[in-house]
Amino acid sequence: MNYNFDEIIDRRQTNSSKWDVKENELPLTTADMDFKTAPEIISELKDKVAAGIFGYENPSEDYFAAVKSWFHSEHQTEIQRDWMLFSTGVIPALSSIVRRLTHPAENVVVQSPVYNIFFNSIENNGRRALENKLIYNPETREYQIDFVDLKKKLQEPQTTMMILCNPHNPTGNVWSKSELEKIAAYCNENQVILVSDEIHGDLVLEGNGYTPLFSIDPSLTNQAISLTSPSKTFNLAAIHAATVIVKNPFLRYQIDRGLNNDEIAEPNLTAIPGTIAAYRYGAPWLKELKSYLRDNRQLVEDTLDNKINGIKLVNGQATYLLWLDCSLINKSSIEIVEEIRNQTGLILSPGKIYRGNGDHFLRISIAYPRKVLKDALSRLIQAI
Template identity: 40%
Template sequence: MKYDFDTVIPRRGTNSYKWDSVPQADILPMWVADMDFRTAPAVTEALKRRAAHGIFGSTRVPSAYYEAVTDWFERRHGWKINPDWIIYTTGVVPALSAVIKALAEPGDKVLVQTPVYNCFFSSIRNDGCVAEYNHLRYEDGVYTIDFEDLECKAADPSVKLMLLCNPHNPAGRVWSREELEKIADICLRNGVFVVADEIHCELVYPGHRYTPFASLSEEALLHSVTCISPSKAFNLAGIQIANIVAADEEVRKKIDRAINVNEVCDVNSFAVDALVAAYGEGEEWLEELKRYLYGNYETVREFFRERLPQFHILPLEGTYLVWIDCSVLGISSEEAAGKLMEEGRIMVNSGEMYGETEGCFIRLNIACPRELLLRGLEGIFKTFGDAERGGGPMRS
């Protein structure tokens, strides 16, 4: 490979939320969704040039920024975005909060499909709205959408918005065009506005294709907004940059007002340069990254097949977040995560964090050099190998 994803780069002591928040130094963090790889060299070089200038005043977002976004999505995904539709902000979570503030009133209901990214819940709650659950159906080791339930929930007049996670975190699904069209049909018929979080859109693996929700039709475009960012694909979460794509002018005005009310209307100069470099020169690096990540997923799958076969590794269609069904243990997700930290010295996220209330699930971040991945897998085996060897369900 041209790019190095194998070198272990120390992150402790760099004020890394992922690494410096763990309670003991010997615990391997495989939780927070950022990667343990350096970003694309083109991004690093752009940031070096910016730093060398030495002046970091208020930033004007140039036309090159909008061109980078629109060219990238048209070239890679066939979605033609008008630059006028773009509202920049500091991150997808602030974007979601501003959109909810702009388009819903306190007390309104917002549809979510659990298990789902935990910040959906806080964004809804912080804007005084109420989460309404369209639980994903878990059958034969795969999550699918319960469209009958979605139709029922969308018909409630108090449901104003739906937060769509596409690709889905943590289930690892990349929603097909057919599934998205069914969502669009239900939401359009019931007057439910779709807010699509598509932050993981670049991390899609062979056999699957990311379809922007807004690209489905003119009606879907005008009755939705899309939140995008290079932060997951290029490991730029700390740079803080995201975009809201809103084609309807009145909707865009409301969101722009909410962005200003929430005081997340300015971005820094490093963020602008990083995005332009990532979208302008980072494509080759991204494609190699995806191959490495999928190799990590295959490593996880093979490890469990050989050494922990009673656990189920869900198919990873997109993201770098592997969802693991540990229900054979007979304990809760929180207990499983706790045991992994205490006994396996590995920190993961429990399924309950994402609204999964049945069974036992953990989310494993595999975006790391394979050496660290294997260390984490050995920690899982050390913790749960006894159950696999016939010890039966574990009890706390």
């Protein structure tokens, strides 16, 4: 290992939103990592600050070249320069797209249980979230798409958009090419705009990586939008950088107007150099990160299997978020989380907030130095 993922960094009193908790508490909640980002990125950002000029910026051609090159080398996908727009985050862009391309009271389809903030982007803007609930098989502990229900929901005249999460937070599903083609074809048939949030795309821990929406049959992606960012991959959430990928020029023009109108199209001083450094130099760091996360995942799985009755790991292939089946415990996820926190200070995310069948599940992040994760697991053993 060239990078030290065992290093423990005290994030209390550092403005961390996750670590704004009591002295004895340990949060495994928000999706950022407790690892320092790659040293190559830190070095570029130090240079940027040392230059001492903090004026207004535009995303440079180097930025878009770095995104394009990352997708080529990491995901074997070609993105054209003019398909890309910069935004200050995936969720700011998503909310703006919902506002610009749909009307109040229309349906936006999501596949629950799903990242809870999608519901904010939809409902805070006066649209309706229509749940295409994923089907859970407790035997295999896997989720799959209910295509019969999806077709029905997309056919509703009030449905104008679908938000896909690929890979899926919180279940860890990596959707296959044929699943994506089927979803995109159903959206096309019903003139539904398909927005694919691919923020976890670089963090596939098993198998051959994820399939970017823009790598499928081009005839299926004319009404498609992809959202990507180095923020989950390299622990860069607070640099606030994301790329919106839209092939259709008419759609892209509208989105561009929306991002500008919402004032989320201009980078802060770290966004451009941070993203370029991540995509240019970050691949070796990412490889080691994934290996460390795989070992952390195994540790959690072994602990659940051998030491904890009643909680099982759901089989996902991606992200550093694990989805735990606690349906054998006869309580709601909210109650379970509260009791664990009160007894041991360990803070987990209750599955209920992700809707669908989430109330029988808990979500944890495993992006911690091993010693911290072990502390979390012993608290969990004690509580259960």
